[in-house]
Amino acid sequence: MTAQVHVPSLLARAGTASVLTLAAVGGTVLAPGGATEAQAATPSTKALKVAASKKGSPYRWGATGPNRFDCSGLTLYSFKKAGKKLPRTAQQQYNKTKHVSSSKRKRGDLVFFHSGRSVYHVGIYAGKGKIWHSPRTGSVVRLEKIWTKSVYYGRVR
Incomplete structure (x- = not known):
């Protein structure tokens, strides 16, 4: 199962570089070691x-x-x-x-x-x-x- 993190709560804890990285990849963060959504499906x-x-x-x-x-x-x-x-x-x-x-x-x-x-x-x-x-x-x-x-x-x- 893919673990996703809600963007606003992540933004509250993330630094500027992390926020920019998150924005660049489309706003979905997967847990380390987890399958991507495409692989899981x-x-x-x-x-x-x-x-x-x-x-x-x-x-x-x-x-x-x-x-x-x-x-x-x-x-x-x-x-x-x-x-x-x-x-x-x-x-x-x-x-x-x-x-x-x-x-x-x-x-x-x-x-x-x-x-x-x-x-x-x-x-x-x-x-x-x-x-x-x-x-x-x-x-x-x-x-x-x-x-x-x-x-x-x-x-x-």
Whole structure:
């Protein structure tokens, strides 16, 4: 959540330089470390929060929620709740996204695991080298470190 400071109360406590800086940026001050309003409102950020809210939900092949998921079912469900439509399978989702390099990846991007050109798994990038995903039979939705360099990144448009 973004913390905003009311301008008149800030002006009462701020010096001249701070007032001029505040005026130059449009009068909204965000708390240090907080997300900007634009970041907080993106469908990718919303989808990431939806996926995280499903922590502990069991894996089930072919399931698209709301209580059980396979890998692409979790991404499909999460982005649908965020107002974006994705195709059903990991490969189809990869084909539909804007491909980005690992250096340009952002929280909420999809992470596609591949062997050669074949995509076999997908999760949602959570930052710091981790993804939310539904890994396999007998497992549950969880946050996990990316375990291989054989990944592609895709941004949902």
